[in-house]
Amino acid sequence: MSIDIKNLSHIYSEGTPFESIALDQVTATIEKGTFIGLIGHTGSGKSTLIQHLNVLLKPTGGTVFLDELDINAKNVNPKTIRQKVGLVFQYPEHQLFEETVAKDVAFGPTNLGLKKDEIEKRVQQAIELVGLDYDTVKDKSPFELSGGQMRRVAIAGVLAMEPEVLVLDEPTAGLDPKGRDDILRVIRSLHETNKITVVLVSHSMEDIAKFVDKIMVMSKGKLALYDTPENVFSQAEMLENIGLAVPQVTYLMRELKKTDPLVNQNAYTLEQAQEEIVKMIRRKQDA
Numbered sequence: 001m002s003i004d005i006k007n008l009s010h011i012y013s014e015g016t017p018f019e020s021i022a023l024d025q026v027t028a029t030i031e032k033g034t035f036i037g038l039i040g041h042t043g044s045g046k047s048t049l050i051q052h053l054n055v056l057l058k059p060t061g062g063t064v065f066l067d068e069l070d071i072n073a074k075n076v077n078p079k080t081i082r083q084k085v086g087l088v089f090q091y092p093e094h095q096l097f098e099e100t101v102a103k104d105v106a107f108g109p110t111n112l113g114l115k116k117d118e119i120e121k122r123v124q125q126a127i128e129l130v131g132l133d134y135d136t137v138k139d140k141s142p143f144e145l146s147g148g149q150m151r152r153v154a155i156a157g158v159l160a161m162e163p164e165v166l167v168l169d170e171p172t173a174g175l176d177p178k179g180r181d182d183i184l185r186v187i188r189s190l191h192e193t194n195k196i197t198v199v200l201v202s203h204s205m206e207d208i209a210k211f212v213d214k215i216m217v218m219s220k221g222k223l224a225l226y227d228t229p230e231n232v233f234s235q236a237e238m239l240e241n242i243g244l245a246v247p248q249v250t251y252l253m254r255e256l257k258k259t260d261p262l263v264n265q266n267a268y269t270l271e272q273a274q275e276e277i278v279k280m281i282r283r284k285q286d287a
């Protein structure tokens, strides 16, 4: 399912002294089956943008199309959009409440009014998709699991609705580096096997760079950059100007470029850049 964001604007408390322009004429196309990382400093508009993908907010201007359907049109039922676009909030495990993992994951499909067999099938599939063993966890209380596992259960709850687009607000928040990497791997593999379109909000470019196809950089309610990770990182100065930490690899490459004529940052992928840096460090050690 492709997403077309057209001149999307959002003003909170419009016309009051507390007015705040959260989105300012954002236009972007997210092609079907792509994995997008959405980055930006605090208050840049990321959460506001993703809430529009799921019709949780009404635009002040512009709209969003899902496969050419204007999701804000009067005759469109927001419920049908929310089935297609699954939204995983920050710290989704805080919303777990059932006594077993299986019941929690079944909550969404049960509300859709699906038959018992279909619900059971979806629950099992969703639990396995997030890399948990169904038989081991199905009857456990979600609260017996580790933080990372609880988060996987919460994501499984959204997957059991079989959305065509998965939107996640900082799914790695509060996890240690290994937990962050594990969750991102699960999401990447979901995206690859199910060809699902993914929009993932993150504070850290370094974390998501190797997983996403494209990065959207938001700054003060505007879309500042929208390109592949390599092309986004090549705009190091712009990223620094808008207050985003440039990944260490890019930073090192830029510094080395100043002194080492062999380095041409734009000619490398991130993995190649990493290898080059290791080689350069060895060359310097041997010299």
Ligand SMILES: Nc1ncnc2c1ncn2[C@@H]1O[C@H](COP(=O)(O)OP(=O)(O)OP(=O)(O)O)[C@@H](O)[C@H]1O
Residues within 6 Å of the ligand: 012, 013, 020, 021, 022, 040, 041, 042, 043, 044, 045, 046, 047, 048, 049
């Ligand atoms: N409910 C609200 N009422 C009024 N202003 C709001 C509301 N929610 C967000 N804002 C303002 O809108 C702007 C964009 O906020 P938003 O939460 O979308 O940014 P964000 O990039 O997701 O930030 P963070 O990374 O901190 O979550 C900010 O200036 C914020 O203060």
